[in-house]
Amino acid sequence: SQTIHQWPATLVQPVGSPLSLECTVEGTSNPNLYWYRQAAGRGLQLLFYSVGIGQISSEVPQNLSASRPQDRQFILSSKKLLLSDSGFYLCAWSAGADTQYFGPGTRLTVL
């Protein structure tokens, strides 16, 4: 069966520091991968998605970037964090145009 992992689970970072969040999927090949952000009291906002290695599409211009160095690895990064980057970050995968399955999430607090 397929599983999706995210780490770290919780992160507290100062403003201006770099960020790297990792997502990995097991048990499938060539998945679509997604990064979402969930701000307090709001729904999920799609940040990036990838349909293959090295293929990244950005949905919202912002202080973040994404990379997919391996088939089942998706990384969310920032060079300098802003207060507004705080939130709950969720990674998801799908087998093409099918159901998206979500990871456990990373709670990021920028102080």
Next chain:
Amino acid sequence: AQSVTQPDIHITVSEGASLELRCNYSYGATPYLFWYVQSPGQGLQLLLKYFSGDTLVQGIKGFEAEFKRSQSSFNLRKPSVHWSDAAEYFCAVGGGATNKLIFGTGTLLAVQP
């Protein structure tokens, strides 16, 4: 524009009572529709989905939803709510080659004993 509206931000029901959570969508093509549930601090768990066929779909935990194309709705129902159903519920619409999902803002369900 593509969008999902969940008009109820917060709903409180008594344990054992029936539940209906509303979802309306705007989508240019034939939609794929989903309901997810999220417990505090957790990821999203799929409750059910509609791609095509029978407009009444059954999901996990005794939930069901009905797709009504004429009303652009996909409401979630459960005949008898359990205390463990307290969580936040998200409706989403998507489809196409990239399978991008658009989420509603969620409905927070509280269950009274």
